Amino acid sequence: MSKLAEFKRLEAQLAAQLQQLDALKNDAELKKEIQFEEKLRALLAEYGMSLRDVINILDPSPRSTPAVVVQRRQRQIKVYKNPNTGEVVETKGGNHKVLKAWREQYGVEAVDSWLQ
Template identity: 60%
Template sequence: MSKLAEFRAAEKALAEQLAHLDSLKKSSALQREIEFEEKLKKLMAEHAKSLRDVVAILDPDSARTNTTLAARPGRRQRTVKVYKNPHTGEVVETKGGNQKTLKSWKAEYGSDTVESWLQG
């Protein structure tokens, strides 16, 4: 694509974006949301409350889940794995592979064999 064609395409896209922005500015729904946000911020400042405080008041359960997720952003929770030794009937529940009994089983029977004991 030539530079001129690229320029005209970008110019056209910009004009479309500006038209869309203008229609949003005229939207009564947007005006109501802006007004609500301003009133909410004023009310929060008046009562010395943060957004977290407001969320905790309105949805107390979300505070519990958000703090655990915020502790390690980008990491998912580990799932519990249950292994059952068919020789002894012993059951081990673990979230990771660094469990004492599981390690001893892997040393004795082999990693692949122990992994086959994983319960569904």
């Protein structure tokens, strides 16, 4: 795109945005909202309050705490005893380094049969 075409496109966008801004400046609803905000901020300043204080007064229920926390049940400790070496492994999961090595060496069924 040439610089001139880009300039004309941006100029048209700016003109459209300026037109929207003028329409908003004359909007009665916007004027009411601005007036409300100014009065509200003046009232808050008069009483030394913040928006957060007003929200806490109007709705004191805590919003930052999670509704329900579901806890998983704890895993039971599994004890494996290697009959060949007498070595004992205690684990809550199957992702144990020694257990993996045993499974590679002796096979999954054999190691699972060592569960105490």
